[in-house]
Amino acid sequence: MPSPGQLVSALLAAILALPLAAQQSKPVPEPAQQLARDVIWNELHERDRANRWEYLSTRTMAGQTLLRERIETSDGPVSRVLERNGAPLTSAQQQREARRIDTYIHDPSAIARKQRGQQQDEVRLASILQIIPQAFLFQYEGLPSGGIARLSFRPNPAFVPSGYDARILHALAGTMTLNLRYKRLIDIRGVVSQSVDIGYGLLGSVNPGSTFEIHRCQVSPTLWQTDLVDVHVRGRFLMLKSVSKDEHEARSDFRPVPRNTTLEQADRLLRQAAADHALQAQLGVTAGAQQSAAVASAGVSSDP
Numbered sequence: 001m002p003s004p005g006q007l008v009s010a011l012l013a014a015i016l017a018l019p020l021a022a023q024q025s026k027p028v029p030e031p032a033q034q035l036a037r038d039v040i041w042n043e044l045h046e047r048d049r050a051n052r053w054e055y056l057s058t059r060t061m062a063g064q065t066l067l068r069e070r071i072e073t074s075d076g077p078v079s080r081v082l083e084r085n086g087a088p089l090t091s092a093q094q095q096r097e098a099r100r101i102d103t104y105i106h107d108p109s110a111i112a113r114k115q116r117g118q119q120q121d122e123v124r125l126a127s128i129l130q131i132i133p134q135a136f137l138f139q140y141e142g143l144p145s146g147g148i149a150r151l152s153f154r155p156n157p158a159f160v161p162s163g164y165d166a167r168i169l170h171a172l173a174g175t176m177t178l179n180l181r182y183k184r185l186i187d188i189r190g191v192v193s194q195s196v197d198i199g200y201g202l203l204g205s206v207n208p209g210s211t212f213e214i215h216r217c218q219v220s221p222t223l224w225q226t227d228l229v230d231v232h233v234r235g236r237f238l239m240l241k242s243v244s245k246d247e248h249e250a251r252s253d254f255r256p257v258p259r260n261t262t263l264e265q266a267d268r269l270l271r272q273a274a275a276d277h278a279l280q281a282q283l284g285v286t287a288g289a290q291q292s293a294a295v296a297s298a299g300v301s302s303d304p
Contacts, residue, residue: 029140029144029149032139032140032151033133033137035151035178035180035183036132036153037133039183039185040130040132040133042182042183042184043129043185044126044130046184051256052071052072052073052074052256052261053071053072053254053255053256054070054255054256055069055070055225055251055253055254055255056069056070056252057069057070057250057251058250059248059249060248060249061246061247064084065083065085065086066081066084067081067084068080068081068082069273071257071270072257072261073263074259074262075111075115075262075263077118078105078266078270080101080273080274081093081097082274082277083277088278089278097274098271098274101267102267105264105267111263128166131161131166132169134156134159135155135156135161135170136153136156136159136172137153137154137155137156138151140152141175144180148178148179148180148186149177149178150176150178151175151178152175152176153172153174153190155170155172155193164196168192168206171192171193171194171196171206171208172191173193174188174189174191175187175188175189176188182218184216185224186215186216187213187216189211190212190213191208191209191210191211192206192207192208192209192210192211193208194208195207195208205235206235207234207235209234210233210234210235211231211232212230212232212233213228213229213230214228214229214230215227225251225254227254228249228251229247229248230247230248231245231246232246233245
C-alpha cells in the first residue's frame, strides 16, 4: 500500500502534467507565410471561374453617391442608376438612364473598349495578387479562433519591387482576416507606411497614411464576392497638383445569373429592377406621408 507521501507525490505529478498535456493536444497553426500563400492561390484561381452575378452597388466618389443595380454578362458588366445622393431618379432621369444603356448595348466599339479596360484591370489585379506572398512577411495576431485567423503583414526587406504597382504595394503594412476552412480572404486592410515616389518624384508620389480596405463575403458554399472597397489615397501629380482619391463602394443582395446572360437580357432585368425600386420608393413616400398626417391629426409632435 502506497504511503501518504507517495500519494501526494503522484497527485502533484498528475496536476503538473495537465497543462503540458493540454498544450500537446492543441493543433499547431500552419505557418503564417504558408497560410497567406495558400489563400492568395485560392483567390487567384477563383477568378478563373466564369460565374455571373446581379447585385446592388452603393458607390461614393467625388462627393456623389450612386445606388446602382449591376449585372455581369458574357460581354462585361452593365449597371443602371437607381438613386443619386439618396434620392430616387425622377421620371426624366430614368428615361435618360434607359437611353444611355440602350445606346451602349448597341455600340460594339463602346462594348469592346469596356471589355479591354476590364481585361487590363483583371491582369493588373492578378499580377498584384501573385507577388503578395513574396512582398510581405506575415505573422499571426493571436491564435486562430472559430475558424478565423488574423494575420499582420509588413514589407519584406528582401523583396525588390519592379514597377509602380509593386512599389506602392510593398510600402503597405496591415492585416488580413482569413477563413481557415476554405482558406479564403475575408478582409484585408493596409496603410502606406512611407512615401512612394513615381518617376523619382518628378511625376508624383503617394503619401504615407493612404489607406485601403477590401472585404469579401461568402455567397455560396464555395464562392466568395467582394462586398466592400474603401480607398483613401493622398499624393501629388507632376510636382504641382495635390491629388486625393476617396472611393467607397458597398455591394449587397448578390443573386446568380446564367453564365450566358447577354447585354440585351441584362437590360430587361435592369428595367424591371428600376421599376420595382421606383414603386418601392413611391410606397415608402406614401407610407411616410400617411404616418405624418396621422401624427398631425392626433396633435402629437413627430420630433424625437
